[in-house]
Amino acid sequence: MIDIQFPDGSARAFEPQATGAEIAASISKSLAKKAVAYALDGDVRDLSDPVGRAGTIEILTREDPRALELIRHDAAHVMAEAVQELWPGTQVTIGPVIENGFYYDFARDTPFTLDDLATIEKKMAEIVRRNAPFTKEIWPREKARQVFADKGEGYKVELVDAIPEGQDLKIYRQGEWFDLCRGPHMASTGQIGEAFKLMKVAGAYWRGDSTKPMLTRIYGTAWATKEQLQSYLTMLEEAEKRDHRRLGREMDLFHFQEEGPGVVFWHPKGWSLFQDLVAYMRRRLADSYDEVNAPQVLDKSLWETSGHWGWYRENMFQVQSAGDEAEDKRVFALKPMNCPGHVMIFKHGLKSYRELPIRYAEFGMVHRYEPSGAMHGLMRVRGFTQDDAHIFCTDEQMEAECLKINDLILSVYRDFGFEEIVVKLSTRPEKRVGSDELWDRAESVMKKVLGTIEAQSGGRIKTGINEGEGAFYGPKFEYTLKDAIGREWQCGTTQVDFNLPERFGAFYIDANSEKTVPVMIHRAICGSMERFLGILIENFAGHFPLWLAPQQVVVATITSEADDYARDVAAALRRQGMRVETDLRNEKINYKIREHSVAKVPVILVCGKREAEERTVNVRRLGQRDQTSASFDEAVAMLTAEAEAPDLKRRREMRGGEAPAVAAE
Structure with missing residues (x-):
């Protein structure tokens, strides 16, 4: 006989030949009727399989997620x-x-x-x-x-x-x-x-x-x-309605073409959106990170040292010049990631423990080969920009750094309206580098951090473990966010790495004047900036908040008699740093509104002869049928305040500052 434990803590003895179906029937006929499978110590099995050994059994019904x-x-x-x-x-x-x-x-x-x-x-x-x-x-x-x-x-x-x-x-x-x-x-x-x-x-x-x-x-x-x-x-x-590729065309943001498979052709509005995202991220990093830039093309020997040539070669683009000199015959690779370059920057000059942690950030363009069938608009490309960072710290600083990264990641996601976040720890894979002792240390710290993340959020942030899913060089946190229609996107990562600095001979001088290999923490928040923008386009269905919209306002006229006034309104908004266009075409106003609505312009200010005389505007917002009237000054002040980025607004409020000054003339 063998002891079988049940989820409620009770136990009973069964013959090893007893099947899952027989054990379910021994509990109740109704359970046996609903049972579809069983799990022994988490391993899902056919109901007809004998249990064979002692363990904890769960009877699965169709309602069980498994x-x-x-x-x-x-x-x-x-x-x-x-x-x-x-x-x-x-x-x-x-x-x-x-x-x-x-x-x-x-x-x-x-x-x-x-x-x-x-x-x-x-x-x-x-x-x-x-x-x-x-x-x-x-x-x-x-x-x-x-x-x-x-x-x-x-x-x-x-x-x-x-x-x-x-x-x-x-x-x-x-x-x-x-x-x-x-x-x-x-x-x-x-x-x-x-x-x-x-x-x-x-x-x-x-x-x-x-x-x-x-x-x-x-x-x-x-x-x-x-x-x-x-x-x-x-x-x-x-x-399908939110598909970023369709919205990209309608909003005139970007395109792809065969001559550049897997790389983005950014149009002016799309590039403005991209640069606004980068500018936002730069501001968020300014107080804690030093921005660097590593070369795009590096000799393959560097990638051999890092291990990428052996682990990742099939995903790397190799390059070689057409020159005849021996120097030109060397094999180079377009960088698939930024980390080796950042180690080289860290190594340049002697570092003391007093300088740590050192945090390098880079909006680095990387290239990775993706099969043609796997590419999907901005979501999966061959050339993309990472909001990458690497923290070089002591072993004792690792926990605090992981928590600081977590706070930054969650804050960024909140600014974009993402509140439902799942953080999972991916542990050591079967194929890996580094000693078990180093893995034990890294996983121990990160499990502690994971518990702190859940506790500090009051359970709002869900956490979990992905057994065996870590990188070959270290365990990692994966941040998954849920969009407006319930889809999940894995974006941010935090990866602890004891391996890469050691491979390159990187060290700092510790308090005992000894050379010590630093802990290297790889960190990304958006991940691929292109992919994150694709997620944002679909999450907002193109209806971007005003601070992020590539084109924020169109000032459209009903009659040519309002043209000069429309130009004045647009100029006043531009002085506040807003992205504004005028539409003075000899077209019906309903046609103009429909066209700009399809292009997902958040605000259309309509000006006719009466508005010009009274110095007012009619305010039409994307997705709303009703329009409101506002004076020239009120409209400029309202839209200027609304277009303030959340991080800038937060910083201003922390300093007790007033709303942005308005210079409407």
Whole structure:
């Protein structure tokens, strides 16, 4: 007999052969009926699996968040069965669960199209209603090869051959249909439910290799309830409206083109937005960081020393001049990150412990190779700017520095309206550098910091652990923020590094006049400035707060008799540092308003003959039907105050200062 613990702290003895289903039934018939799987010490298993050993058991129902992955996994199998029932001879290859859904790759002479999805969905619903049980079998390797070969499933034969010797070959059946799969699965197809939908089709090379056959990939989504499915579909509709690539065109911010794959062509308004973001970040760093700039192109020997040449070479762009001299034949690389350059700056000149911490910041352009299929507007590019910083400190200063970084990151996110933040600590990966003692020390400090972050926020900031997800050189904090429609974006990072300074021989002179390797903390807040701007565009749906909007105000005339007055209003606003344009075209005012609304201009000031005579303006705000009237001076004062950046307003208020002076003449 073995002791099985339950979540409530109780324990009971069972035979090792007892299955999850039997243990659920021993608790209650209703639980056994609702059970879809079980977890032993956190490891999710089939209900039909025997427990085998002592441990803590949890019975999972469809309402358990962990069951969602099972629902999607099972839905992928049902989709594959549906396809093969509808189109015999189609080969199924790989079908994993992905974020928010699943996909399966199929080999078929005629690729699937969107028109096929409704037919497949209908067949899937039929299979779900059959409620066929999922059953697991273990096959010898040769049997698996032969069965799939006889079925004409060449891709499955290749997958069988790729499974290492000594590993079980698991076959899961659902009725007569079966597939090679690691599992686990729920008890039956009926437990999938009806909340699934096929979303799109795409081409995908077998094994992601462009030299291999092109397959058809069908994507789907599945949820525990129809309400969750509808919520997700609504979010997708809203996300499509907010797509930063479409808004970038409408607002005339940027574009991409084939001659520069993965790099941004910034237009004047977009570059103004980008520079405003950089200026804001510079102001936030001015009191604590020294800004530096490291070279874009460095000899590969530096990257060999740092370890990037071995760990990251396939993502680096190599360059070599066309000259004939030996110097020109050296191999260089465009920097994929700023950290080695900052170590070089730290090393230049002797440093004392009295100078630490030293904080270097750089808005450094970096280049990383991304496959063409992975690039996605501003969100994933090959050339981008990092709001990067590296802190060189003593071991004793590490905790305080991590907390200071945290405070800065959270403050920045609040200024942009992001309040729902999750901070997770990623711990040592399997492949890493550095001694276990150094990792123990770094993780111990960062776990303490993580606890402080949660405590200081009063639970408002959620925290967690990502086991084994740290960088190869050290553990890291990852900051994930939630946008206006509920999507999560991982942006900020704080990474502790004992390795890189030692590789480059960096040191400071400690209190005992000894050479000591500093702790190096890598820090980013926005991460990629381009990506962060893409997130902001979608979060605000282009409706930027006035302080950040690339074009803040348009002064539009109803009649040419108001042209001179409109110019006066625009000039007064420009004197306050605002980004203003006039629209004096001989067009109807409704046409002008509609055009500038599409371009997401936050404020349109309308001036006609009467406004010019009375020195007033009609104020129209983006997204609002009503308009208000204000005097010349009132409008300038109101908009000037509203356009003040939050950090500048905070600094002014801390000093007891007045609102920005207005020089309307």
